[in-house]
Amino acid sequence: MPSISEDHYLKSIYHLTSRKKRKPVFTNELAQALGLRPASVTGMLQRLAAQRLLHYRPYQGVQLTPKGRLRALAVIRKHRLWEYFLVEKLKFRWHEVHAVADLLEHVDSDLLIHRLDAYLGYPKLDPHGDPIPDENGHVPATGFLLLSSLRPPAQAIITGVTEQHPAFLHHLERLNLHRGTRLQVRQISEYDGSMDLLIDPSQPLTISRQTADQILVNSL
Amino acid sequence: MPSISEDHYLKSIYHLTSRKKRKPVFTNELAQALGLRPASVTGMLQRLAAQRLLHYRPYQGVQLTPKGRLRALAVIRKHRLWEYFLVEKLKFRWHEVHAVADLLEHVDSDLLIHRLDAYLGYPKLDPHGDPIPDENGHVPATGFLLLSSLRPPAQAIITGVTEQHPAFLHHLERLNLHRGTRLQVRQISEYDGSMDLLIDPSQPLTISRQTADQILVNSL
């Protein structure tokens, strides 16, 4: 019953809500995130509110209801399970998965998702290190840190990223930074915050503050 | 660019055309096959004709153009590859696959289908014994016979079915008839055409003419 458009609105509201602590999500930021015009967003928000998927007060933004949140998490679960499948089974690269998972996430079959989950061995994290919600909408906690928060001579393992754009993921591949890559922080520039790292086979590497801000790690 | 509705029309016209030798497909049979009203079908046929996907002459039925035929075969290819995936990897049963493949067949990504095909080992037949068209729209010939065309004491192996309804596939499962089942025709009733068979571990079984008409075999 939920349409592709509805899926995208709910998912987008969920992500915007969690990325910033602030409660309501505003029409314009949603329009921005979805690549639509604000007038279109207003119309859809009113219809989603009529379905009790979110609370809508004119001019005051929206918040998901528990029902809306569960719908959003169901879509996110499907998205991340498919991403895992694409990388682990079909040998997709990090930057190729997102666009395809964005199509597969709308396939509506509980049986399919259940069998897929079993086939994949009930993974807890997607290829970007994002947690995969379970069928009840529970999101496992990860406790990952931003690489940019470490200080020399911290050692860590890359566990994920906070940014999905193909250009960024491509950038990481060129730098030879992947999930599972072990690294040590050697030095941080006082001037621009860039980090000197030593990765896997004692190879030195310098990355920008901007890049370090998007990388998640497990500290060792 | 092709919508789910367009996919279904093209696929349905293709199947109706090949199942009967007759050239054009008529509005009412399409409406019947798609579960829609004739008036709706007329409207869509006119729009597909405007896209040069089929030839439409009012009151005279339609025929796919080469372009329309390729579109139909691309959808059928996706459908059958997904069916193969569902059965071989996700352990779906014969009767469960069709509904789910009918959703997955609309996911529009050449990269995905290409990688899926490779992952599955470039299968030539789907779980119902139907040939999987290649990326150029070539449909491999199978040369299977109808079980009902055999005469005692012919021996054969079940290779597929010509009917996809879950009720029929369920019926076959209850009879213990699967793809790969070896059988011998013992006797055919003069009265109602029912067939006495001997299957795998010399187990006798009688099936109706109607059932035998929907089973494809390779004669030994």
Place this chain on the structure above:
DNA sequence: AAAAAAAGTTAGGTATACCTAAAAAGAAAA
């Protein structure tokens, strides 16, 4: 506290894809 700017909503329009009811065309029967 006005005025100006920004944010959000309403009004009216488009395309897709369905529907019912009425009209028209073609095929079959009288």
Place this chain on the structure above:
DNA sequence: TTTTCTTTTTAGGTATACCTAACTTTTTTT
């Protein structure tokens, strides 16, 4: 060859999901 029946099309309507342009509400600046 008319009449009747069946098939198909047209006409007009609905819901979804977008759009632009005009208007209203809220926020910020003067």
